[in-house]
Amino acid sequence: MRLDQQLISGMIAPGTRVLDIGSGDGALIDHLFHTRQCDARGIEIDMREVTRSVAHGLPVMHGDADHDLAHYSDDAFDYVVLQRTLQAVEKPREVLRQMLRIGRRAIVSFPNFGHWRLRLQMMFSGRMPMNTVWHTPWYETPNIHPCTIRDFLELCEAEGYVVDQWLAINEAGDRAPWRRSIRLANLFGEQALFLLRRK
Incomplete structure (x- = not known):
C-alpha cells in the first residue's frame, strides 16, 4: 500500500462503512476489510482496475465520481475517501x-502543487513540472484541477467544512514536521491528507 493509503487507514475507525472513490486496484479496501473489519467498497472509473478488484473478491463498481455519487442516499457511509x-x-x-452528503466524514488526499520543487521547476524551466506524483506530460495527464494545500483549505472554509485533521507528507514517507503550519506545509509537503466533516 502507498503511504497515503496507510495514513488514510489510520484515520478510519474500525467496523465502519467506507466508500473509496477512485479505488484503483482495491488495496485500501482490502486493507480496511482485513485489518479494521470495515464494510468497505469502491468506485473506480478504470474498467481494468474494476475487473482486477472484482477478481480478487473486492466489492468495487465501475463508476464516475462526477456523476455517480448522486445515486447514493444521505449518510449512507461513515467515511467517504477520495485518494489522489x-x-x-x-x-x-x-x-x-x-462526499459530505453521503458520508458523515470525508478523507481527501492529493498531490500538493504548491511544493517548492514544482515552483522552482516552473520558474526556471518555464514548463509544466514533473516529479514522482506529477509524472506524465501536460498533454496526457488526467490532472485537470491541480491545487495547493492553501487552495484546498480556502475551499473548505468557503463551503463551511470542518477540518478535523490534516497533515502534509513527502514521497519518501516522512510526515512533515511543519504540519502545524499551513504556509510551511504548503511549501514543503508533497502530498496532503484531510479529514473533513460538515458543521
Missing part, C-alpha cells in the same frame, strides 16, 4: 459536496 483523485475530477467542489 480530487485534481482529476471535472467538478471538485461538487464532488466534495456529494
Whole structure:
C-alpha cells in the first residue's frame, strides 16, 4: 500500500462503512476489510482496475465520481475517501459536496502543487513540472484541477467544512514536521491528507 493509503487507514475507525472513490486496484479496501473489519467498497472509473478488484473478491463498481455519487442516499457511509483523485475530477467542489452528503466524514488526499520543487521547476524551466506524483506530460495527464494545500483549505472554509485533521507528507514517507503550519506545509509537503466533516 502507498503511504497515503496507510495514513488514510489510520484515520478510519474500525467496523465502519467506507466508500473509496477512485479505488484503483482495491488495496485500501482490502486493507480496511482485513485489518479494521470495515464494510468497505469502491468506485473506480478504470474498467481494468474494476475487473482486477472484482477478481480478487473486492466489492468495487465501475463508476464516475462526477456523476455517480448522486445515486447514493444521505449518510449512507461513515467515511467517504477520495485518494489522489480530487485534481482529476471535472467538478471538485461538487464532488466534495456529494462526499459530505453521503458520508458523515470525508478523507481527501492529493498531490500538493504548491511544493517548492514544482515552483522552482516552473520558474526556471518555464514548463509544466514533473516529479514522482506529477509524472506524465501536460498533454496526457488526467490532472485537470491541480491545487495547493492553501487552495484546498480556502475551499473548505468557503463551503463551511470542518477540518478535523490534516497533515502534509513527502514521497519518501516522512510526515512533515511543519504540519502545524499551513504556509510551511504548503511549501514543503508533497502530498496532503484531510479529514473533513460538515458543521
